[in-house]
Amino acid sequence: MNTPAPIKLIDGKAAAARVIAEVKTQVAAMKNQGIAPALTVILVGQDPASQVYVRNKVLRAEECGIRSEEHRLPADTSEATLLALIGELNADASVHGILVQLPLPAHIDETRVLQAIDPLKDVDGFHAENVGGLSQGRDVLTPCTPAGCMRLLEDSMGDLSGKHAVVIGRSNIVGKPMAALLLKAHCTVTVVHSRSANLKELCRQADIVVAAVGRPRLVDADWLKPGAVVIDVGINRITEGERSRLVGDVDFDSALPKVAAITPVPGGVGPMTIAFLMKNTLTAARLQQEAPCPSIS
Ligand code: GUN
Numbered sequence: 001m002n003t004p005a006p007i008k009l010i011d012g013k014a015a016a017a018r019v020i021a022e023v024k025t026q027v028a029a030m031k032n033q034g035i036a037p038a039l040t041v042i043l044v045g046q047d048p049a050s051q052v053y054v055r056n057k058v059l060r061a062e063e064c065g066i067r068s069e070e071h072r073l074p075a076d077t078s079e080a081t082l083l084a085l086i087g088e089l090n091a092d093a094s095v096h097g098i099l100v101q102l103p104l105p106a107h108i109d110e111t112r113v114l115q116a117i118d119p120l121k122d123v124d125g126f127h128a129e130n131v132g133g134l135s136q137g138r139d140v141l142t143p144c145t146p147a148g149c150m151r152l153l154e155d156s157m158g159d160l161s162g163k164h165a166v167v168i169g170r171s172n173i174v175g176k177p178m179a180a181l182l183l184k185a186h187c188t189v190t191v192v193h194s195r196s197a198n199l200k201e202l203c204r205q206a207d208i209v210v211a212a213v214g215r216p217r218l219v220d221a222d223w224l225k226p227g228a229v230v231i232d233v234g235i236n237r238i239t240e241g242e243r244s245r246l247v248g249d250v251d252f253d254s255a256l257p258k259v260a261a262i263t264p265v266p267g268g269v270g271p272m273t274i275a276f277l278m279k280n281t282l283t284a285a286r287l288q289q290e291a292p293c294p295s296i297s
Contacts, residue, residue: 008256010152010231010263016271019151020064023278027065030285037285038067039097039123039277040089044082044108045075050101057099060274066281069095079108083116090118096285097123099277102173120287123280125177134180141280141287146178148272149210149231150185156229156261157208161186166203168192168219168249169212174233178210211249220251221258230255230262233269 027037039061043054054070061068071085082100089095098121104110114122119129125143133140153160165187169175175191182189187208192199194213203209203223211219212233224230234249248265255262263269 006260008259008261010156010261010268012148012152012263012268012271015152015155016148016275019272019275019279020060023064023066023275023282026282030282031065035285035289036067036094037065037096037281038069038094039099039281040069040071040095041099041101042071042073042082042085043101044073044077045105047103050103054101057274057277060278061281064278066278075105077105077108079112082108082113086113086116090116090121093288095121096288097121097277097281099123120291121284123277123284125280126172131172131177134177134184137180137184141284142181143173143177144276144280145174145212145233145269145273146181147276147279149178149233149269150181151276152231152263152269152272153208153229154185160208162188163207164188164190164205165208165210166190166192166206167210167212168199168203169214169233171212174210174212178212182208182210209250213249215249216247217251217254218249220254224255224258226258227260228258230259231269232263232265235265235270 030037041054041057043050058068058070086098089098098117100113102110104113114126115128117127119127122130122141125141130140134142165182167175167179167189170191170193179189179191190202192202200223204225206225206228208229209224210231210233214234214236216236216238230250232248232250236247237244238247246266252264
């Protein structure tokens, strides 16, 4: 009798649906205690991709029973106006999560804006207090995409302790927090980036590869150890002939025969990011119940 081939595809849509189901149950329980979790999303300008992301976040929140509010500000909004809005939302006890969609227009200082958000409402996990807490291995609000990647890895591999993980990319949104989460899970972690020497050789030593560089199909089978688990965070639009389509940072067709498991693009990491934003909104609401005084006034 033939044994069936192991399932290599990591199904991010199914994993995200499980997270959303957990969130819905917990939101309902919280509402029974008289707390209605609420998320506010701020978009400055008209970047088409950001508009789609923001819309999806708001729709997903509504589906979970989380009250959501969208602030769309013109591209020429001053930094002072944006900071004033954040100040109002910080002081509003009925708002539990605040997310400012990035990138911001060039005239606005991103760091100043992210630092203005109350750390207890920082559902992106980008405030320095949360970044610092994560690097100390504390349970804090954690960036959504890396948190989603961790869930996919744990679902696929169980205990990650002692595994060698290579993270390709060192962004504040994915690469750095991903490395911190892998360390917290007792992995040996190597972070490689555009200036790394021997990128491919380092990657070939990995039990886990997380690719987050925004370079279409950079990683192919030649970069991978047989049996590696690959998480592809890249979402790159490419044009082939007349058609345009989305591809990851990994050459999926080349990698598939060699790996133990891999996320597709789309349908891998993408749905997990929004699912973990919902989970973070719930966590933020809980944190604020435990510490009802706003930490920034
Ligand atoms: N832009 C791209 N990814 C993100 C994200 O995770 N959070 C925010 N706020 N903006 C983004």
